[in-house]
Amino acid sequence: MKFKYLKLNANIMKLSALLLVMFMAVQFSHGQSTIESKIKSVEVYTKGAEVRRAAKLSLKNGKNEFKISNLSFNLDPKTIQISGEGFTILSVRHELDYLVQENKPDLVNQLLNQSDAVSDSIKYIELEISILQKEMTLLNQNQKIIGDQGIQNQDFKNAVTYFTERFKTLSKEEFNLNLKKGKLNEKLMQIGLQLDSYSAQQKKPSSNVFLTISSDKNQTIPIEISYAVSEAGWFPAYDVRAKDSSQPLSITYKARVYQNTGIDWKDVKLRIASGDLESSGTAPELTPYHLGGTNTYFNGSKGIKQVHGYVLDSEGLPLPSASIFVKGTTLGVTTDNNGFYSIQIPNGNTPILTFRFLGFVTQEKPVTQENINVQMKADVTEMGEVVVTGVNSYSDRLSGQAAGIRIRGVGTIKEEEKPRSIPISYINYQTNFVYDIEIPYNIPSSGKPEVVDMLTKEVEAQFMYSTSPKVKETAYLVAMIKDWTDLKLLDGESNLYFENRFVGKSIIDTNVGSDTLNVSLGKDEGIVINRERLKDFEENKFFSNKKREERHFRITVMNTKSSEVSISIYDQIPVTTKDNIKVNVIEISGAEINKETGLLTWKTQLKPGEKRELTLKYSVEYPKEMDLEIN
Structure with missing residues (x-):
């Protein structure tokens, strides 16, 4: 009986201890206040964004505990910052909440x-x-x-x-x-595909930030919460307009802003920044270059100006609003509702396309062909609880030494550390620039870009037509902009307008080693080009093993426009490194010649209605037994 009594007494003690722990947990939860915050502004970088929220705290004299709920699931805990005055921050902790069902966008x-x-x-x-x-x-x-x-x-x-x-x-x-039913079923399927594209997002948790704050009096104060998020960014786009070749060029800067953070940005002020939150701010270092290894510098994209294709999910269904970037640039597009994309490719070594979508593993593909289709793989990485245990990311706002999840000995935030609004619309920093957008915008959490107009600049430019009639008998208008670095341009797609009509798309490629930037404005049918091959001459010398052929071309250029134009005409003569082949120039109508490449250049002015003829004539002498094709 004594043994049973002792066992029963031990069970009662365990139960009492459990009830005591539960009581303390309830008391702790009762002492913790949940506060709501509202997004006030977002600084959007080319990759990543910094979100700033506003909230009010009702503080009592002493220690206060708060939970800020319903934040983006993909915020970076290391970037959380709390600003305000009249209080001391004791600790900041971040957790992912898998139990709360976040509101649908x-x-x-x-x-x-x-x-x-x-x-x-x-x-x-x-x-x-x-x-x-x-x-x-x-x-x-x-x-x-x-x-x-x-x-x-x-x-x-x-x-x-x-x-x-x-x-x-x-x-x-x-x-x-x-028929109506069939069309409605098709529409229902399209809506279903769009909903499927958001399903990964809906399964994500929300974020909570827990604050422990000390106050020396009862007060209600405003605070600002800021943090960085991934799955957001912007890429540049431009409208380039030229009324005619005698007036300045008009460039409209646009930002195509996207975000897939799980929280809609409603009526927020945007700041568009040229930096990249996801890239390191440390200069790269060179590693040893060992000969005999694989050559990574091949130009597989030579001649490829545009790439298109489809992006599919892991089940082979179209993936709308997936992001495609040219790696190392700000060039980017998103897929349409059918998963289709088309992107302009800059000149240079083989570019790499980066394919990204929330909930899927990021993929990279080198540009080796014009059609690139990608099937994304689901990201099975599990996100566990994340707790902030350090203070390095708080910069100058907080001081002290981290101990677990608490920060002790932190001083009150001073007045000069309060965030300050910037009244101007353009800020030029040493390493990047920022545009303040005065009008609030709504950016839904869909991954679909929203076009944000930034500004329009009138730019003095020299207009020049360019043509290579051997390839295509078409004249292209090029605007040459000097001292273009002052314009703060980034790589981006551009819509081209000339004489109040849309003429096509191009890219602004800033990777040039010159103080002059060439912007193509598309072809102009007002300049008529013709390249005609005249009668050939062939001679076989009786007492020689040599054969001689002549080629004769006439190039005609006519200006049918109402204003004078400048035009550069390009052609070529063949070049050779073989001693038994001789190329002789007979007539090139005063063209500049590059003897190494054989490139011919004529630069001329044409008045309205003026026509000019150019002659290109050369001969090639080579062994009779050699089969040589001469164009």
């Missing part, structure tokens, strides 16, 4: 509403089709009854006519309803 709710509306329309059409089919069944039955009763000829004919016409009407109505 507005776009997802809109798609769900559209899906319900389309489904209801399909059900209504199916009901109408069912009614039509029942009516046709009744007509068939009545027609059979009339036939069985032996009605007189005229009455029978009238009945047949009625049934026939009615059947035609009902059949047409059924056909049209089925």
Whole structure:
């Protein structure tokens, strides 16, 4: 009996201890306040963004504990900063909350509403089709009854006519309803694909930040919470307009801003920054270059100006709003609802395309062909609890030594450390630049770019036409901008407009080692080009083993425009490194010649209506037994 009594007493003690722990946890939770915050501004970088939120704290004299909930799941805990005055921060801790169901982005709710509306329309059409089919069944039955009763000829004919016409009407109505149903089913499928693209995002947790703050009095104060997020950024785009070749060039800067952070940015002020949050700020170092290894510098993209293709998910379905970037540049696009993309490719060594989408593993593909299709793989990385245990990321705002999850000995934040608004719209830092967008924007968490207009600049440019009629008998207008580095341009796609009409797309490629930037404005049919091959001459010397051929071309250039133009005309003569082949220039109409490459250049001015003819004539002498193709 004594043993049983002792065992029962031990169980009671364990139960009491458990109840005490639960009571302390409840007391702790009661002492913790949950506060809501609102996004006030976002500084968007080419890759990554810094979100700034505002909240109010009701502080009591002494120690206070708060939970800031419903933050982006992919925020970087090392970048969390709290600013304000009149209090001391004791600790900051970050956790991922898998239990709270985060609100769906507005776009997802809109798609769900559209899906319900389309489904209801399909059900209504199916009901109408069912009614039509029942009516046709009744007509068939009545027609059979009339036939069985032996009605007189005229009455029978009238009945047949009625049934026939009615059947035609009902059949047409059924056909049209089925067409509508098919289109609605197709629309429903497209909505489903868009919803699937957000499914990975909806399964993600939300973030909570826990604050422990000390106050020397009862007070209500405003604070700012800032942190960096991935799955956001922007890429440049431009509208380049030229009314004619006698007026300045107009360049409109645009930012295509995207984000997939799980939280819609509603009515927020944007700052567009040229930096990259995801890249290191440390200069790279060279590693030993060992000869005999694999040559990584091959130019597999030579001649490729544009790449297109489809991006699919792991199940082979289209992936809308996936991001595609040219690695190392700010050139980027996103896929459409069918997963299709098309991107301009800059000149240089083989570019690499980076394919990114939330919930999938990032892929990189070298540009070796014009069509590149990619199937993304799901990212199975599990995200566990993340706790902030250090203070290095707080910079000058916090001081002290980290001990577990608490920061002790932290002084009150001073007045000069409060965030300050910047009234100007453009800030030029030493390493990058920032544009303040005055009008608030809504950027949904969809991954789909939203176009943000930044500014328009009038730029003095020299206009020059360029043509290589051997390749294509077309003149292209090029705007040459001097001292272009002052314009703060980044690599980006541009829409080209000339004489108030859209002429095509191009890219602004800033990787040039010159103080002059050439911007192509597309072809101009107002300059007529013709390259004509005249009669060839061939000579076989009787007492020689040599063969001599002549080639003769006439190039005609005509200006049909109402203003004078400058034009550079390019052609070539063949070059050789073989001693038994001789190339002789006969006539090149005063062209500049590069003897190493054989490139010919004519630079000329053409008045309105003026036509100019250029002659290109050369000969090639080579052994008779050699099979040589000369163009």
